[in-house]
Amino acid sequence: MLTNLFRVAGFDSTSASATWCLYALARDQRTQSKLREELLAFGREPTEKDFASMAAFPYFDAVIKETLRVYPVTDAERVALQDDVVPLKFPITKPDGSKITELHIRKGDSMVIPFICSNRLNAVWGDGDTFRPERWLGDKSLPPKDQMTQGWSNLVTFSEGPRLCIGVRLALLELKIILYTLIRNYTFALPHDNFEVDGYFFASLIPVVKGQEEKGGYMPLKVAHYEG
Ligand code: HEM
Structure with a gap:
């Protein structure tokens, strides 16, 4: 029972978050290039401490926060x-x-x-549905703290209060390692121009391609080696 709790709570949620991040970056090539530039500029193998502080990765930090804001994978x-x-x-x-x-x-x-509604509420965020990592890069672009929640990074993605996700640190570390490795080595693009994906809650926020609902949850993206 406990193994199942950790598998569903810990595995599906982290992989779904990474998937949504790649989708957001495939839709936004400028953000993807800017992120890759920052990651490639880092001159050595990052340590756990580097990923915990994110001092060397301000844009990466903003991309992670924006992913977890726009695509909170649980409710x-x-x-x-x-x-x-x-x-x-x-x-x-x-x-x-x-x-x-x-x-x-x-x-x-x-x-x-529904955490996704709080995280995207236009009354708080102004442009809540828009994936815009820049909002995290200066105090003035975030809503006032008293309008946000008290969870991790003032989001409700990991819940808040006494039942806040106990795996939050591990989840963030895993996400950072996965994305750091993938974005430095590969490019991600949408398969075609009219490609659209909806999120369905089924244990976690599952991507379902519009017009291909019968295929269930999957996220087809064009992936290529980054040649520099
Ligand atoms: C991006 C990844 C993750 C997200 C968004 C997430 C989100 C959440 C949320 C919102 C809750 C509270 C659910 C509720 O109260 O109904 C929760 C609880 C929990 N999470 Fe996570 N989680 C993630 C990753 C992980 C990881 C990596 C682990 C551990 C390996 C984990 C273990 C747990 C456990 C055991 C609970 C239940 C805690 C309790 O009931 O007190 N989670 N998670």
Whole structure:
């Protein structure tokens, strides 16, 4: 049981995050080249400490954070143990113009907390759906801290509070090693111009190619050796 928890929690989520990062970079060749330039400029084999501090890799750090913001690969599910009222920071406007300002939860209700919605909320991020690593490269381009969550990097990707992912450090280290190795050695491009992918939540955020839904989760990308 514990092995399964670690396999699903630790393996699928990290590989799915790496996959979404490669997709984002395949869509954005300028960001991919800029990232490769920074990684190739590093003059030695990086250590675990280099990846923990990321001082030598500011753009890489921004790409990782932006990937985990735009593509949080899990959500959270909870069952209410008692009746409660949850106030909404950003009220929801109904079609008739009236506002929902709080949610009334009853004991036993099941809830899905969609992290992807918090991480992309336009009311907070302005252009929440846009993959733009530059937003992490200067304090002024991020939303005010009190509008963000209290999780890792003020995102809710690894949850927050006492049930925050216990594998967060390992996940980040794995992601950095995988992406560092791949981006230095290979280039990634979309298979064709009209290529579009949707994310479906099935244990983790699975990529499904539009028009090829019957194939299930996969991410076909054009991969070539980087020749320098
Ligand atoms: C990018 C990769 C990862 C993401 C986005 C992620 C995200 C999360 C989230 C959101 C939770 C809380 C779920 C909830 O409360 O319902 C969680 C819990 C957990 N994660 Fe991760 N995780 C990742 C990688 C890992 C790794 C590498 C490991 C360990 C090898 C791991 C082990 C766990 C475990 C054991 C829990 C349950 C903790 C508890 O219930 O207190 N995760 N993860």
